[in-house]
Amino acid sequence: MSVVASAPGKVLMAGGYLVLERPNAGIVLSTNARFYAILKPLYDEAESDSLTVEWMDLKVNSPQMSRETTYKMSLKDFTLQCSSESRNPFVEYAVQYSIAASYAKLEKYKMNKLLKLLSQGMDITILGSNDFYSYRNQIEARGLPLVPDSLATLPPFTSITFNAEESNAENSKPEVAKTGLGSSAAMTTAVVAALLDYVGVVDLPLYSKNQKLDKSLDLDLVHMIAQTAHCIAQGKVGSGFDVSSAVYGSHRYVRFSPNIISSAQETVGTKPLDEVIGDVLKGKWDHERTNFSLPPLMNLILGEPGSGGSSTPSMVGAVKKWQKSDPQKSKDTWNKLSEANSALETQFNLLSKLAADNWDSYKAVITGCSMLKSEKWMEQFSEATDVEIVKALLGARDAMLKIRFHMRQMGDAAGIPIEPESQTRLLDVTMNTEGVLLGGVPGAGGFDAVFAITLSDSSTNLTKIWSFHNVLAMLVREDPRGVSIESGDPREK
Known part of the structure; x- marks a missing residue:
């Protein structure tokens, strides 16, 4: 049992x-x-x-x-x-x-x-x-390229190496990356x-x-x-x-x-x-x-820049300190962030509805846009429904640019790297890639990871560009289900 x-x-x-x-x-x-x-x-x-x-x-x-x-x-x-x-x-x-x-x-x-x-x-x-x-260090040590296929060569549940350089005499167990x-x-x-x-x-x-x-x-x-x-x-x-x-x-x-x-x-x-x-x-x-959940034909893709990660609690502490020291400015920034977050959610919900109501048009637009940079999307379509879908895509993109702007503002004011300069450069390149809807730093930000939402089959474009910029695209994808009981030991599958 x-x-x-x-x-x-x-x-x-x-x-x-x-x-x-x-x-x-x-x-x-x-x-x-x-x-x-x-x-x-x-x-x-x-x-x-x-x-x-x-x-x-x-x-x-x-x-x-x-x-x-x-x-x-x-x-x-x-x-x-x-x-x-x-x-x-x-x-x-x-x-x-x-x-x-x-x-x-x-x-x-x-x-x-x-x-x-x-x-x-x-x-x-x-x-x-x-x-x-x-497992970036193991991949680099084996001389493999920084691409998802290299990650896929690791057996499931691979042993975890400890960050030796973090340990000292007092720490019996160093932290894992x-x-x-x-x-x-x-x-x-x-x-x-x-x-x-x-x-x-x-x-x-x-x-x-x-x-x-x-x-x-x-x-x-x-x-x-x-x-x-x-x-x-x-x-x-x-x-x-x-x-x-x-x-x-x-x-x-x-x-x-x-x-x-x-x-x-x-x-x-x-x-x-x-x-x-x-x-x-x-x-x-x-x-x-x-x-x-994400609208159909959209993919979540995560990239690991290999810059060591960030401490979420200390970053949260810095933001709270800034809120106390400058309540008016911080409230203003939070309100703008909240509006941009709501706008992003609204556009995604609209895209899900458009997909449900006009599947053929939706599929054609997403497939068409997946091969082009965002500034070329609008000129491809003239049908009213198609234009509405492109407008929603560009609306989601615009909302994300606003989120990134206000997150950077908040980081500067609080003295912490919520979207560090290196991540800003990477995300600008990411959002300028064919088929990329948007990109950002997840959660509290920092150096942990970047994410992007790509259209249709365009993830491989981004994987190559990230690899060129020394970023390892991970194998993670969105899966909207939560906790569940499995039929057996996952090591036996």
Whole structure:
């Protein structure tokens, strides 16, 4: 009896910084890069009398990092005793809070079955798609070109190398090079989903290609526990868009009020954990999510510039400091950014509607524009419907240029590189490539990655140009589905 759950990584296309404050929205795309949690019992047999069992054995494997961590978990107060140095707080909180939620949610008559399961222990293996990590150094070391085909030669779930130069005597474990897809949120969500499904608290959908954004209460339960575990593991209550997209897939997101989780943070340790989690589940979760995904025949493509990445928390801190020091100017910039974000969403929704209403025209326009630079798009078409589609494409492009302008303004004012000069030059080249609709820095910006939206089959143009500019195009694409149960171990596929 094993359960395999997976949850996607994300790209925040619009709404960086603003999404931290209600009622500003973020547009978040989930991707085909997924984190997997494989959960099975540690022992075949339950202890003779599972009702008197006070401890559960737990083993967490991370084969990509060559780590195995063993724990004993108290079934009275859910505390963990760890026998190894390498610990993963995201997995620890995910397990503790999911089991506490099981105690809070399950009816009394189901507790015997739960205790029997827990007395068999838990063996959890976590695996992340290669796209979550940077393998650029390995590709360069092997003398391969910086193109997606080189990435495709790596076996799935390749071992992760640590950034040795970051380590010092105090740091026992150096940081790994990541690509900014939200690995901790996807991992936390996958572990929570696998565990809640395993103990029978939720019944999650099996993976399917055309999974819709489900309104099911089971997904809401996974969301609440994963958000809480992720925030407490991070030590701060973030906006939560990364966990939300890991659960629900691509959507338009407005954050929850932070006090739902901050009040839980305050009571952890002063009252039983299952009561704390029970309060979280009863809390007023006021986040909003609206269906959103890219219009047809559009592709998300991500590029890794290889410039080392950025620290999101310190950049967010700098923006908040600037907001306090110059409230009027910052409010003005935020309002303009918010308008540009809304305009981008409006144009994308219009394009989706035009595709649904006039598929043949839409397909012809997208295919035609995919072979040309944007300044040539309008002169190709004269039919009213075709012109309307091109206008919407150019409207989306214009909205993105405004977003980039105001993000640069904000970065300059706050003294941080939200769109650093090197990224500006790269994005200008990107947006001047045939078939590219728009490009930008995702999320909080910085040096992590750049993204582009390309039309039809034009991604290969951009891949070549990026390679010339020393940027590695990744294999990531948009996949609008959220968390789901897999039919088996992904290593066996």
